Amino acid sequence: MSATQGKTIKVVVSGPVGAGKTTFIRTLSDIPVVNTDERASEAIGKSHTTVALDFGQITLGDYCVHLFGTPGQSRFDFMWELLSEGAFGLLLLLPSDHPQSFAHARTILEHITSRHALPFVVATTRGDLTSKAWQPEEVADYFDLPTAQVIAINAEQRDSAQSALIRLVEVLETPGPDERPIPRKNHE
Amino acid sequence: MAIFGDLADFSFREIISVIGKRNGMLIIDDRRGKRLRLQITREHLTRLTLEQPIRQGELIQKLLQTACDNAGTFYFKAGPADAAETPPVHGSLALSSLLEPAHATAPPATVLPHADTRFILIPSRVVTLDRGLKVFLDHAQGLLEKGCSANQLAQALHMNVEHVRGYLHRLREVKKVWPVRAHQEHGDSPQLTEQRSLARRLIGLFRQ
Amino acid sequence: MNKQEQLQATLNQLNQSIPSLKGSLLSTLDGIPITHAISDPLVDPNRVAAMAATAIGVGRRISETLKTGSMKELNLLADDGRIFIYLIAAKACLALIASSDSNVGLINLEATDASNTLANILL
Numbered sequence: 055m056s057a058t059q060g061k062t063i064k065v066v067v068s069g070p071v072g073a074g075k076t077t078f079i080r081t082l083s084d085i086p087v088v089n090t091d092e093r094a095s096e097a098i099g100k101s102h103t104t105v106a107l108d109f110g111q112i113t114l115g116d117y118c119v120h121l122f123g124t125p126g127q128s129r130f131d132f133m134w135e136l137l138s139e140g141a142f143g144l145l146l147l148l149p150s151d152h153p154q155s156f157a158h159a160r161t162i163l164e165h166i167t168s169r170h171a172l173p174f175v176v177a178t179t180r181g182d183l184t185s186k187a188w189q190p191e192e193v194a195d196y197f198d199l200p201t202a203q204v205i206a207i208n209a210e211q212r213d214s215a216q217s218a219l220i221r222l223v224e225v226l227e228t229p230g231p232d233e234r235p236i237p238r239k240n241h242e
Numbered sequence: 243m244a245i246f247g248d249l250a251d252f253s254f255r256e257i258i259s260v261i262g263k264r265n266g267m268l269i270i271d272d273r274r275g276k277r278l279r280l281q282i283t284r285e286h287l288t289r290l291t292l293e294q295p296i297r298q299g300e301l302i303q304k305l306l307q308t309a310c311d312n313a314g315t316f317y318f319k320a321g322p323a324d325a326a327e328t329p330p331v332h333g334s335l336a337l338s339s340l341l342e343p344a345h346a347t348a349p350p351a352t353v354l355p356h357a358d359t360r361f362i363l364i365p366s367r368v369v370t371l372d373r374g375l376k377v378f379l380d381h382a383q384g385l386l387e388k389g390c391s392a393n394q395l396a397q398a399l400h401m402n403v404e405h406v407r408g409y410l411h412r413l414r415e416v417k418k419v420w421p422v423r424a425h426q427e428h429g430d431s432p433q434l435t436e437q438r439s440l441a442r443r444l445i446g447l448f449r450q
Numbered sequence: 451m452n453k454q455e456q457l458q459a460t461l462n463q464l465n466q467s468i469p470s471l472k473g474s475l476l477s478t479l480d481g482i483p484i485t486h487a488i489s490d491p492l493v494d495p496n497r498v499a500a501m502a503a504t505a506i507g508v509g510r511r512i513s514e515t516l517k518t519g520s521m522k523e524l525n526l527l528a529d530d531g532r533i534f535i536y537l538i539a540a541k542a543c544l545a546l547i548a549s550s551d552s553n554v555g556l557i558n559l560e561a562t563d564a565s566n567t568l569a570n571i572l573l
Contacts, residue, residue, distance in 0.1 A: 063440070088515070090507035092479035093541070103480050105500075105507040115447040129481050129500035131356065142437060153247030157353035164421040165356040171424040171434070185244065192245050195260040220448045226441040 064120045065219065066138045066172070067108075068162055069147035070155035071098050071126035074179040074209035076108050078147060079121045081215045083110025105130065107137055112219075119219065128158070131165065138166050143222045144174035150187040150206065151180045156196060163197070173226045176204045177218040245318040249311070251353065255341055255415055257316055266321040272314035278306075283323045287337050354407040355392065361410055361419040362389040369416045378409045379418070389422045454485060456571045461487040464564045470552040472531070475545045476538070476568060477502055484542060493547075502535050502545040509535075536561055539569040 067075045080087050090106035108123030122137045124130070138144065144166060148159050159176075167174060176197060181187040188196070194204040205221045208214040245260055249270075261268065261282065268280040281289035355361070363386035371379065379386075382395055392410055396403035413419040451459065461474045465487045473488030477499035486495045505524055513521040526533040534546040534557060544565060548557060 063444075088511060090504075090511055092503065092507060094480050095478040095482055096480070105480055106504040106511075107508075114444060117444060117447070125504075127481070127500075128356075129496055130504065132497075132501065133504060142440070154251045156247070157251055161354075161356050161359070164359045167424060168360045168422045169358070169424055173437075186246065187244055188246075189243055192243065192260060195262050196256070198259075216448075220445075223441045223444045223448065226437055227445055 061116050062118045062120060063142045064122060064140060065222065066122050066124065066141045066144045066166070067147060068124040068134055068137075068144065068166065069126060070149070070152075070158045070162070071103065072100065072152065072155070073126065073147035073149045073159075075123040075126070075147050076104055078145075078177075078179075078207075078209040078215050078218075079108045079110040079123045081210055081212055082112050082121060082219070084113055085111045103127070107133065112216075126158075126162075128161075131162075134162060134166050135169060138170045138172060141170065141172055143226060144172045145218050145222060146174055146176045147209070148176055148178045148193065149180045150178040150189075150193065151184050153188060156193075160197060173222065174203070175218060175222045175225055177209075177221075178204065178206045179209045181206045182208045243320045247316060249314045249316060252316070253415060254306070257318070258337055258341065261318055264318070264320050265323040267319045269317045269319070270314060271316070272311075274313075282337065285337055354404075354411050355414065355421070357392040357396075357403055357407060360389050360391045360394075360422040361386060361414065362422050363387050363419055364417060367416075367418050369418045371413075371416070371418075375409060375412055378406075379413065382409075386419055453571055457485045457568060458487070460564055460567050460571070461485060464546075464560055465489075467560050468546075468548070468552070468557055470549045471557070472547045472549060473498075474547070475499060475502065477543055477545070479503055479506065479541060479543060488547075498545055498547075502543050505535055506537055506543045510537075534561060536565050538565055539572055542568070542572060544568060 067078060069075055076087075076089060076091070088107075088109040090104060090108070091102040092105045094101060094103045104123060104125045106125070108121075110121040110123075112119045112121065122141070124133050124137050144163075146159060146163050149155060163174065163176075166172065176193060176199065178188065178190055178193055181189075190204040190206045191201050194201045197204070202221075203225060205218055207218050243264075245257075257268070263285060265283050266281075268282055270278040270280070277293040279289075279291040279293075280287055281291075363383065365387070381399055385395060385398055390398075392403050392406040395401070395410075396406045399406070410419060414421075457476060461476065464474050465471050472490060473486065473493060475486035475488060475495055475498050476484045478484060481500035481503035483495045483499035486498070488495060488498070505526075506521070509521045509524045513519065522537055524535040526535075529550070531550050532548045532552055532554075534548070536544045536546075538544050544561070546557065546561060
């Protein structure tokens with residue numbers, strides 16, 4: 055199954071609740087975004103949460119990038135996989151000021167990438183809101199990734215949001231495997 | 243620079259792993275009055291400060307139980323290497339010597355891997371495991387060599403899937419198993435080649 | 451009876467009136483189970499609740515986009531069963547899992563009644 059149909063490319067946007075996935079897609083989309091937000095019955099720091107998907111679209115030259123945002127909670131994990139089907143790549147959004155969500159973000163990332171051969175980039179958000187936030191190279195160390203695969207963005211700002219897409223494309227452009235079974239670490 | 247969080251979400255091993263080769267001060271606060279400051283220089287603990295008097299004869303290992311127990315926060319402040327110390331120095335301690343083999347307490351459910359995420363054994367990696375974990379690995383080894391998930395292991399070994407997730411998490415912490423990346427299994431497929439050439443065309447558009 | 455007990459009683463009653471019903475579940479619109487009457491221990495209520503919310507979420511968007519007004523109900527017909535999902539008072543959803551030989555007319559009648567009862571309890 056091809057990740058491109060003619061000139062359409064599909065990118066999945068996932069990550070823990072509150073990372074800014076819906077915001078990110080709204081910022082980038084050329085068309086009004088299709089949301090499936092419902093009232094949150096839990097205290098998650100906001101009034102609504104995605105229960106199925108967000109859909110947006112951005113045109114790049116001759117190419118149409120379809121952005122599919124997933125829900126963040128584990129109970130919707132069937133959507134992570136469903137939406138990743140046939141995707142060109144994955145953007146994992148991460149709130150850099152909420153390290154309590156990092157372990158869950160890692161679960162999402164590993165769940166998706168162990169089933170779909172997707173190149174991915176981790177985009178850290180909310181770093182513009184506070185200085186008490188993890189930096190991209192620190193997040194890269196947490197995930198055992200090369201620093202090039204982690205980028206800090208402002209999900210509300212178009213150029214910044216677009217830089218995550220650019221980084222994803224750059225990661226794919228680099229030939230050769232971008233991940234190893236054991237990352238280069240000096241400990242033990 | 244800000245490496246920080248709650249000890250309920252990160253193990254001491256993970257914290258040390260993220261700090262990596264950075265020099266600076268790791269502050270551990272148990273929110274019950276005790277605060278530990280660890281001066282870290284070139285992957286060594288060069289100075290340790292406790293803001294609460296300790297009873298005579300307590301070993302450093304006991305102090306660091308504050309770090310291993312899940313109730314408290316940590317904050318790492320990067321700073322210059324302690325100029326006077328060049329490791330290994332008399333009076334300093336290699337951080338790696340403080341890391342225990344994968345311990346017996348259960349990690350919180352939020353950090354456990356997904357039951358369908360597949361893991362593969364890293365055969366070359368030598369690790370020390372406690373007895374329970376070693377027994378599990380002996381039984382699971384064959385399946386893990388090919389790559390399998392907690393659900394698959396639970397079925398094959400007639401075990402509770404939550405226990406299996408816990409074991410896989412602990413094995414992952416010591417890097418004896420690692421999540422399988424789908425494209426490592428499928429190699430350079432025609433799709434991947436097509437995607438790479440597409441990527442090159444897109445890069446051109448972005449750079450205009 | 452408190453609200454929880456009333457809701458449970460309504461679902462139990464529903465299960466009793468429809469013999470082919472394998473289970474019923476009431477969940478929030480963001481996928482958290484409120485109460486359920488599912489006899490099969492292999493069916494995870496958390497999973498059903500999340501999927502019902504996802505289905506309703508998608509259904510609502512489709513109905514809005516195609517201008518068919520406010521969505522009320524979704525039916526899923528499969529080889530080995532049927533699933534009905536009803537929107538309750540715009541704040542919850544009721545999912546019914548039935549066998550393939552169910553009497554759809556009866557289910558619709560009973561479900562409508564149950565929906566009204568549940569809506570009144572929740573309001």
